[in-house]
Amino acid sequence: MIDLIKNYSTMGRRIKKSVIRELLSLTSKPGLISFAGGLPSGELFPVDQLQDITNQLFKDKPEVILQYGATEGYMPLREEIVRLMQNKGYDITIENILITSASQQGIDMTAKLFVDLSDPVFIELPSYPGGIGSLASCGAHFVGIPIDDEGIRTDFLEEKLKTMSKDGEHYKLIYVIPDFQNPSGVTMSLKRRERLVELSHIYNFLVIEDTPYRDLRYEGEAMPSLFQLTEPSNVISLHSFSKVLVPGFRLGWICAHPSIIKKLAVFKQSIDLCTPYFNQAIAAEYLRRDLLQEHIDEILPVYKAKRDVMLNSLSEFMPDEITWTHPEGGLFLWVNLPEHMDAEKFFYEAINRKVAYVTGSAFHFDGSGGNHMRLNFSYPTEEEIRIGIKRLADLLKEKL
């Protein structure tokens, strides 16, 4: 056999196993309550409606939905997405829309389109491991920007931009999750949003805005997306059907300037020709029937109740030294342990006590953040949440 390792490309050599992936494989033990995943709740899937639509499509246009299709996406789906976004105040046309195999592909294509080996890339501390992974495979040299309860610290970013500009460093982009951030659950304030977009104009960099949880808001007012705050756009906006419809279709879209969409479409041609028309056609008909908002309205109270049970259980069981975020939406909250603690160290002990979380270091490109845990509240039942938080609290009390 030939020497594979010698033959891997620079990109190939930079592909690293994901910590979460390794840990998640341990969380399927019977009786274990897992706050580790990021799955939407399967019992909420609109199965009957999707089945009805699928049957209609098999009857009406089998030769369309089962055939190859345009790389940009199934036209009726692009049109429905434009209608959806226009109703939310976006000033766009189909030229701004490219269908992707969920937002992970959006991140990955964007990363590969812009990032070369050693290019500085700004990223939130903490951030989504799938974003870190895609950018890292391209060779990103990460510059971490801390967040607080208003989201990314734009003052810190500005300092970095100033220094780097002075030093002649060529930064290209920032990757952010403004709404109910994964993993922290924090939402970027309007002031920070405006400042971030302003900085992108002053210092000439692209903003990649990842918004998979944006429509899952349980309280408070929706903030304008970064894409909506600037014109002409310095923002590439990534969207997903995974959290508001189903993840199993692997569907999402990129909303960006038409010249970027055109370039991405040519790129996608060589990546996978197109996202399945079969899945796209089902989603298009689902939107055409105006079922999405109806479905989201069904999800929201369920997830809100689960979030509340988790917040209440944390208040009830956790020792005083432990704090956590209060997410206004999304799937996750973020637990802060005292500085000296490392959640990775007692992960296996937690597994033995039949409760799982993801350690904070998985969300930091530099392996820091061990004194944090990400907890998911969308997948477990309310009862499981109470019991699981109790188990976790008991463990932490011993560790303190």
Add this chain to the structure above:
Amino acid sequence: MIDLIKNYSTMGRRIKKSVIRELLSLTSKPGLISFAGGLPSGELFPVDQLQDITNQLFKDKPEVILQYGATEGYMPLREEIVRLMQNKGYDITIENILITSASQQGIDMTAKLFVDLSDPVFIELPSYPGGIGSLASCGAHFVGIPIDDEGIRTDFLEEKLKTMSKDGEHYKLIYVIPDFQNPSGVTMSLKRRERLVELSHIYNFLVIEDTPYRDLRYEGEAMPSLFQLTEPSNVISLHSFSKVLVPGFRLGWICAHPSIIKKLAVFKQSIDLCTPYFNQAIAAEYLRRDLLQEHIDEILPVYKAKRDVMLNSLSEFMPDEITWTHPEGGLFLWVNLPEHMDAEKFFYEAINRKVAYVTGSAFHFDGSGGNHMRLNFSYPTEEEIRIGIKRLADLLKEKL
């Protein structure tokens, strides 16, 4: 707006519009007979069976098929693929199988895993534009190897390997389509297959074997795949459901050494998390019911008849100076014009006469091959084939 072109990565700057893609957009004129596409015939899709299976899955396991899934693929599908391949004599287990979003993703992931900017890559002259595109986006420095009616000229390859080894050049891989090659329709002889695999051991390079048409054989005996000819494996074998089931699911698989599969699975995690479980579950059940070979047996006589009509029409109408290949399977044949002719030059004239083909230069990384045309016989009807070939022959007679 920021200066996008300045900000594209090396990969981004290498992404180029596809000639075929541009040309195909012209071929939807009413009344136009297109030999330009590569589509399987939609009227053959097993719609009723797929609908029945989909309904069963919606009923039996909606929360599995609509949820996120393992990056390596839906386990029942991987198991069915192993059964399928073992029945054909492959010595493999599920450790050798990764599910992909059709074989285009297989090509693209493999290209990105191995090819760095300026890496020499051997490629057939002519070859599949989607393969050329993926490899080119990684920065492949192509070394073209001509083919004849036995497939790739291994003597020519050996000469190149000798020279390059002497010069200390670090070649890594070859990309080939051994069965009913796209675009030529030529099948690699057993002798050439054995020699290619032998050379891969002597000169230490990987063979990427793309086999989307392999099961569409209308005459002659199936040849062992390159993967079957070597142990331990120097071959990565790419497979697709697009031509034998439906393209609209975007499903295929990579068969390779377990260490490569493991690496590719980590890579795919950051590319798209996983291929849709929804589509994978339908295909798995289709295979479990033993419907695939039954369906292929239905397709074969239809495509064979279309191929024969095309061959007969060419014999009947074409002037003596024109020759063509006699494919034993697949979707395409390859027309040779006299050296001085350039099929690109009268493409628009052909469109005006309501017949379309793809010019040979689209299949040559170096833009040569203009004195060829690729003709597809799977999509048009038999009547359209006769009329279309007559139109093309009339045009060529004038041009000669």
